[in-house]
Amino acid sequence: MEHFIHVLPKVELHLHIEGTLEPELMFELAERNQIPLPYDSVESLRNAYEFDDLQSFLDLYYQGAAVLLTRQDFYDLTWAYMKRCQDQHVVHTEIFFDPQSHTSRGVAMEDVIIGIHDALQQAEQEFGITSHLILCFLRHLSEEDALATLNAALPYRSMFIGVGLDSSEKGHPPEKFARVFDKARSLGFKRVAHAGEEGPAAYIRTAVDVLGVDRVDHGVRCTEDDNLVDDLIASRMPLTVCPLSNIKLKVFSDIKEHNIRSLLHQGACVTVNSDDPAYFGGYIEENFKAVQDGLGMTNEELARLSLNAVEASFMTMERKAMISRNIIFLLHACQIRPD
Ligand code: HPA
Ligand code: ZN
DSSP states (O other): OOHHEEEEHHEEEEEEEEGGGHHHHHHHHHHHTTTOSSSSSSHHHHHHHOOOHHHHHHHHHHHHTTTSSHHHHHHHHHHHHHHHHHHEEEEEEEEEOOOHHHHHTTTOOHHHHHHHHHHEEEHHHHHOOOEEEEEETTTTSOOOHHHHHHHHHHHGGGGGOOOEEOOTTOOOOOGGGHHHHHHHHHHHHHEEEEEEESSSSHHHHHHHHHTTOEEEEGGGGGGHHHHHHHHHHHHHHOOOHHHHHHHHHTTTSSSSOOOOOHHHHHHHOOEOOBBSSSTOOOOHHHHHHHHHHHHHHOHHHHHHHHHHHHHHHHHHHHHHHHHHHHHHHHHHHHHHSOO
C-alpha cells in the first residue's frame, strides 16, 4: 500500500512555495543575508511549530519568509521543493507565491518571480515535471494593495497562470477582492481562492459566485451547508484539500474526523495537497498516507483523488490524458499483483 502511494503519479494544486522553507534552509539563508532569527537552532525552530489556529501559523510563516531576499534565494527555495517533487513522483505542480510578503520588505517583484520561474524551468528540463505559478493576494491587506501588486507583476505575466487569495480568512471575505479578481479575469488569468478553511461556508459561495473561481482552496467547511455541497458536486468545482494542514491548524481535531473521504464518496472533486509542508509535517506523499491510515482509504480511492487533481489542474488536455492513463494503468497493475 505504501508503495502504491509512492509510485502513484501525483499532481499538487495547493502548495505555498514559502511554506516549503525547511528550517535548515531558513538558517542557511538567514546567515547568507545577515538576518537575525529568534531561534538558536534548527531544533528549537522546529519545536516552535505547534499551532492553535491559522493566525498562529501565519505569524511564524511570515517571520520565516523574511530570510528570502535575492533572486538566488527564491531559486534555491523552489529548487529544493522541486527535488522533493521528483522524490515523491509529483508529475505536475501548481505553486502559490505571496509577492506582497516580499515586496513590502523591499524585494523586487522581478527577483521573486524570475527566481522561482528559473527553478521551475530547470525542473521541467531535468525531471520532466510540469508546473504553473499562481500569484496570491494577502487578504488581510487592502484591495488597493492587491491591485497594485497585480499591476507590478504584469510585466511577468507569461510566468504565472492565475491569481489566488490567501492569509487570514476570518473577517476578510472573498467579495472584498471582487474588483481585482474581475481585472484578473479580463486579463485572462485563472482564479482560485482559499475559502472555508477557517471561514464559513458562505465564503465558499462568494468565492464561486463573486470571484468566479476555477477551484476552491481548502473548502472543507462546505459540509456546513448541504445546498452548497450539492452545487459544488453538480458543477465539479474542485476543492484542494490539505489534510495534515487541517490537523495542524485544528480545523479538524483528528484525521479520523476529516470529511475528505465522505466528500469523495458523494461525488465531490476533492484532491490531496500539502499546503505548507515544512511547517505541517509532510509533503504530498505524507498527506496521502495520512488519509489512507486515518480514513482507511483504498488504492482505488487514492487513485481517484489523484485523477481528480489531474481534472482540476490547468495543464494541457494532452498532458491530462497521459497522466490519467498512467494512474489507471498503475491501479490495474496493482490490482492484478497487489503488493
Ligand atoms: N491558509 C491561508 N493562508 C495561507 C495558508 C493557509 O493554509 N498557508 C499559507 N498562507
Ligand atoms: Zn493554503
